[in-house]
Amino acid sequence: MTGTDEQAEPTAAKVKKDKKDKKDKKKSKKSEDSTPSTEETPVNIDGDGEQADSASTKTKKDKKEKKDKKKNKESKIAEPEQTESSSSGVTNGETVTKGKTGSSYSYTQTASLSALPQSDIDNFLAEKEITITDSTTSDKALRPILQFSQLPTSTLLSKKPFASFTAPTPIQSASWPYALSGRDVVGVAETGSGKTYAFSVPCIESLMSSSKLKKSRGSVAFARAVVVSPTRELAMQTHEAIAKLAGLVGLSAVCIYGGASKDAQRSLLLRNSGADIIVATPGRLKDFLSEGCIDLSEATFAVLDEADRMLDKGFEDDIRLILGSCKPREQRQTLMFTATWPTSVRALAETFMVTPIKITIGGRAKFDEDGNVSAGGALELQANTRITQKVEVVDPRGKEFRLFELLKEAQKGAKKDDRILVFCLYKKECTRVEQFLERKGIRVVSIHGDLRQEQRTRSLEAFKSGTTTVLVATDVAARGLDIPEVKLVINLTFPLTIEDYVHRIGRTGRAGKQGNAITLFTEHDKTHSGSLINILKAANQEVPDSLMKFGTTVKKKAHDSYGAFYKEVDMSVKPKKIVFD
Numbered sequence: 001m002t003g004t005d006e007q008a009e010p011t012a013a014k015v016k017k018d019k020k021d022k023k024d025k026k027k028s029k030k031s032e033d034s035t036p037s038t039e040e041t042p043v044n045i046d047g048d049g050e051q052a053d054s055a056s057t058k059t060k061k062d063k064k065e066k067k068d069k070k071k072n073k074e075s076k077i078a079e080p081e082q083t084e085s086s087s088s089g090v091t092n093g094e095t096v097t098k099g100k101t102g103s104s105y106s107y108t109q110t111a112s113l114s115a116l117p118q119s120d121i122d123n124f125l126a127e128k129e130i131t132i133t134d135s136t137t138s139d140k141a142l143r144p145i146l147q148f149s150q151l152p153t154s155t156l157l158s159k160k161p162f163a164s165f166t167a168p169t170p171i172q173s174a175s176w177p178y179a180l181s182g183r184d185v186v187g188v189a190e191t192g193s194g195k196t197y198a199f200s201v202p203c204i205e206s207l208m209s210s211s212k213l214k215k216s217r218g219s220v221a222f223a224r225a226v227v228v229s230p231t232r233e234l235a236m237q238t239h240e241a242i243a244k245l246a247g248l249v250g251l252s253a254v255c256i257y258g259g260a261s262k263d264a265q266r267s268l269l270l271r272n273s274g275a276d277i278i279v280a281t282p283g284r285l286k287d288f289l290s291e292g293c294i295d296l297s298e299a300t301f302a303v304l305d306e307a308d309r310m311l312d313k314g315f316e317d318d319i320r321l322i323l324g325s326c327k328p329r330e331q332r333q334t335l336m337f338t339a340t341w342p343t344s345v346r347a348l349a350e351t352f353m354v355t356p357i358k359i360t361i362g363g364r365a366k367f368d369e370d371g372n373v374s375a376g377g378a379l380e381l382q383a384n385t386r387i388t389q390k391v392e393v394v395d396p397r398g399k400e401f402r403l404f405e406l407l408k409e410a411q412k413g414a415k416k417d418d419r420i421l422v423f424c425l426y427k428k429e430c431t432r433v434e435q436f437l438e439r440k441g442i443r444v445v446s447i448h449g450d451l452r453q454e455q456r457t458r459s460l461e462a463f464k465s466g467t468t469t470v471l472v473a474t475d476v477a478a479r480g481l482d483i484p485e486v487k488l489v490i491n492l493t494f495p496l497t498i499e500d501y502v503h504r505i506g507r508t509g510r511a512g513k514q515g516n517a518i519t520l521f522t523e524h525d526k527t528h529s530g531s532l533i534n535i536l537k538a539a540n541q542e543v544p545d546s547l548m549k550f551g552t553t554v555k556k557k558a559h560d561s562y563g564a565f566y567k568e569v570d571m572s573v574k575p576k577k578i579v580f581d
């Protein structure tokens with residue numbers, strides 16, 4: 001897979017981390033002991049901050065911590081009871097909730113939101129297909145924020161950062177109250193639905209309410225929040241968005257990513273006395289952490305963007321190291337956002353969070369064990385329904401010529417400047433296709449892992465500005481990239497996973513717009529026919545007979561230890577009690 005420019009943890013770093021972990025544990029204990037009682041409220045999700053100076057409270061606290069630890073351990077095995085808030089479950093609770101990060105971060109529902117009749121809230125939740133799943137039973141469900149004016153007042157919002165938007169997107173509406181309350185959140189919503197601001201706003205509000213950044217010491221830069229993105233381009237894009245918001249309130253954000261000069265990034269960090277927010281790709285961040293150049297021990301806010309990608313095999317170790325370098329999860333707020341949330345990463349995700357609230361947008365189709373759409377099952381996956389998906393079954397030898405025909409057709413007449421994104425699977429394939437299209441007189445650039453970072457950036461800029469209207473890319477461009485006006489996505493070669501398919505086509509049809517996707521499917525891709533058919537059906541798209549011929553069975557994903565015969569278990573589903581007579 002391209003884009004994973006960051007791998008393999010050096011032994012020295014591991015040793016350092018182990019030492020650091022021990023230090024962190026000591027530190028966290030210390031800081032918990034010194035947290036004043038006034039910073040806590042009864043609705044704090046795990047009550048880990050309930051403090052008092054008396055010895056009895058301390059003993060109570062110790063007992064509670066032990067209990068909590070046990071609970072957390074257990075949650076890896078069996079999930080706590082789930083409560084689902086659907087249209088009728090979200091109450092008019094004027095809840096004031098405070099975070100666990102030791103800041104004065106809190107959320108109070110505004111009077112204008114409280115004044116709305118419950119039926120308005122119910123209708124909104126039902127219409128936007130919002131599902132809120134809370135693993136704690138004590139907290140009241142919070143009303144979604146329907147208008148920007150219903151957000152609590154703050155320095156950031158007084159600057160009107162969203163003046164050009166009419167209303168929050170559903171993921172912003174539903175997740176902001178919880179995230180602004182300091183809760184850990186898993187947010188799953190379709191591609192192009194505004195997840196970046198869904199995590200950026202609480203990140204900035206949280207930092208605004210906690211103590212200022214520690215000044216850099218010598219060659220060590222401190223940071224208070226970290227946002228991790230799987231690719232360099234996405235990190236840069238996210239940095240641009242969050243830095244704009246942060247700049248409005250005098251906070252700093254620095255972007256660090258692979259393929260660019262370390263010295264320049266290091267001096268940028270140190271010149272600014274560290275950064276309130278670091279947006280990073282995992283490999284470069286891990287390098288800086290291992291070198292001791294960045295210190296995240298003060299970081300109380302962590303975001304995994306494209307969370308399922310960040311938690312899969314290639315990045316897992318890096319993420320462990322990065323999150324392990326931040327404040328412990330009990331004193332840190334952790335947000336995870338994505339458009340695809342396969343069961344395989346959910347249990348791991350939970351280990352980095354404390355009783356997260358899960359917010360899902362869309363009537364997400366459920367698939368049974370064989371991958372068929374069903375009323376209940378293990379996997380939930382859905383493509384953006386505003387994208388018209390077409391699948392053409394073609395002879396593999398004629399694929400590139402068919403691509404040329406499709407491009408000609410799509411850019412005919414008035415559509416000559418329409419932007420089209422073509423996905424290949426391999427880097428070499430990208431180069432070959434780019435050259436082929438160039439020979440045919442098409443204005444084309446490419447982006448893939450064989451190119452130097454300057455070339456990648458130049459290609460993306462040319463495509464974004466419209467100087468070049470066709471971009472040929474590997475999956476390095478599949479996730480998160482927000483390029484305005486991409487009219488069509490063409491899959492020349494099918495991706496490795498169905499999740500990647502959903503992300504690839506999600507480069508079009510963003511921010512409420514319509515989009516188109518064409519997939520050239522060959523016999524070499526037949527193992528994906530079942531899962532593709534399910535995605536098409538779930539989005540009410542046409543399924544060609546020629547695709548049906550390859551079969552509707554979904555190949556089970558193989559497991560590292562159990563091969564293809566293991567059963568994927570959804571740990572978030574409450575086990576059934578079986579009674580034997």
Ligand SMILES: Nc1ncnc2c1ncn2[C@@H]1O[C@H](COP(=O)(O)OP(=O)(O)OP(=O)(O)O)[C@@H](O)[C@H]1O
Pocket residue numbers: 165166167168169172189190191192193194195196197338339479480481482506510511
């Ligand atoms: N409330 C809003 N109203 C209208 N547009 C919005 C709103 N919030 C964000 N946007 C715009 O929507 C576009 C897509 O947002 P964003 O990139 O955050 O999507 P995403 O959900 O992260 O997508 P992906 O899953 O592909 O990463 C951006 O151009 C952003 O500026």
